Amino acid sequence: VVLSKKVVHTDLANFQTCKSTTDIFTGVPVVDMSDAITAKKLIVEACREFGFFKAVNHGISPELVAVLESEAVDFFALPQQEKDRSGPASPFGYGNTRIGPNGDTGWVEYLLLSTRPGLMLHKPHFPAISENLWFAAGEYISAVAKMLKGVLEMISGELGIGPRGCLSGLVGDEKSDSCFRLNHYRPCPNLEALSGWNLIGFGEHTDPQIMSVLRSCNAPGLEIRLQNGSWASVPSDQTSFFFSVGDSLQVMTNGRFKSVKHRVVTNCLKSRVSMIYFGGPPLDEKIVPLCSLMEEGEESLYEEFTWSEYKKSAYNSNLGDDRLKLFEKI
Numbered sequence: 086v087v088l089s090k091k092v093v094h095t096d097l098a099n100f101q102t103c104k105s106t107t108d109i110f111t112g113v114p115v116v117d118m119s120d121a122i123t124a125k126k127l128i129v130e131a132c133r134e135f136g137f138f139k140a141v142n143h144g145i146s147p148e149l150v151a152v153l154e155s156e157a158v159d160f161f162a163l164p165q166q167e168k169d170r171s172g173p174a175s176p177f178g179y180g181n182t183r184i185g186p187n188g189d190t191g192w193v194e195y196l197l198l199s200t201r202p203g204l205m206l207h208k209p210h211f212p213a214i215s216e217n218l219w220f221a222a223g224e225y226i227s228a229v230a231k232m233l234k235g236v237l238e239m240i241s242g243e244l245g246i247g248p249r250g251c252l253s254g255l256v257g258d259e260k261s262d263s264c265f266r267l268n269h270y271r272p273c274p275n276l277e278a279l280s281g282w283n284l285i286g287f288g289e290h291t292d293p294q295i296m297s298v299l300r301s302c303n304a305p306g307l308e309i310r311l312q313n314g315s316w317a318s319v320p321s322d323q324t325s326f327f328f329s330v331g332d333s334l335q336v337m338t339n340g341r342f343k344s345v346k347h348r349v350v351t352n353c354l355k356s357r358v359s360m361i362y363f364g365g366p367p368l369d370e371k372i373v374p375l376c377s378l379m380e381e382g383e384e385s386l387y388e389e390f391t392w393s394e395y396k397k398s399a400y401n402s403n404l405g406d407d408r409l410k411l412f413e414k415i
């Protein structure tokens with residue numbers, strides 16, 4: 086079965102496409118964060134089954150999010166040469182259609198920023214980013230990192246793993262190697278030429294970190310891969326946050342949670358702006374199964390590695406590669 090092909094139209098020749106027949110996924114697990122006891126159970130169930138869930142009643146101020154979105158929209162509306170002053174992304178900065186260092190492309194422009202050792206310390210390198218955008222991103226990142234810590238605490242509580250903070254302590258402080266991404270997907274051009282195919286905005290991949298938190302405007306595009314291998318389109322919801330399990334959490338749970346493959350497909354009508362916080366551990370942190378989780382006699386499915394080693398290996402890979410495969414024990 087042909088799942089993807091290169092388009093022939095010259096302007097778009099470098100971009101992957103996929104058949105635009107994905108099912109709308111109505112089964113996204115929804116977690117009400119205001120009910121902690123139920124939330125814990127649902128989160129763990131969702132992470133086992135999908136590596137993915139949606140958080141509602143999360144307590145993050147809609148104004149905070151709206152301000153960042155509007156700053157992001159203003160940034161992407163700047164003249165191309167102005168944005169290019171903060172690029173090309175290597176890996177941080179402004180990127181346009183090129184993803185990572187190994188030739189991957191997508192119908193996307195983005196800003197990728199590191200939160201280590203402090204977001205603001207990167208400011209001088211990216212002159213096109215306004216004061217207001219830095220400020221809004223800083224506020225947003227603190228709020229989302231705090232929410233993610235809460236989710237990781239719920240996970241360790243529910244799985245009965247300790248000591249307290251063994252998971253949540255890895256993200257959200259200045260040693261944590263987290264990053265933040267603003268993506269802008271312009272509406273897909275020349276749709277007629279594609280006849281039934283859609284341009285890929287961001288190709289299929291798993292996130293290498295512990296967990297990622299995504300929020301997007303009300304435009305479709307995000308798809309996740311279900312355990313049966315089919316792609317399911319996630320209905321957008323600008324008031325909620327979507328959490329996805331990354332490769333590192335898959336290893337730390339010794340495969341109990343699976344990192345979720347996801348991608349973004351463009352549409353012909355609406356621009357999509359998304360903001361993603363990638364919660365990563367400190368660089369020297371060993372990524373190994375949490376010992377309090379392991380059953381008697383259970384062995385790690387993976388060779389031991391540090392986050393810095395894993396990251397290096399990720400940056401040598403292509404977007405769609407199975408990056409954990411290299412670290413699986415045979």
Ligand code: GA4
Pocket residue numbers: 176184185186187189197264266290291292293294363399400401402403404
């Ligand atoms: C995927 C998840 C995050 O967006 C990211 C991406 C990174 C990048 O865009 O610089 C990578 C990709 C991501 C994994 C493989 C490598 C690195 C592009 C790429 C081809 C910021 C991350 O941490 O890994």
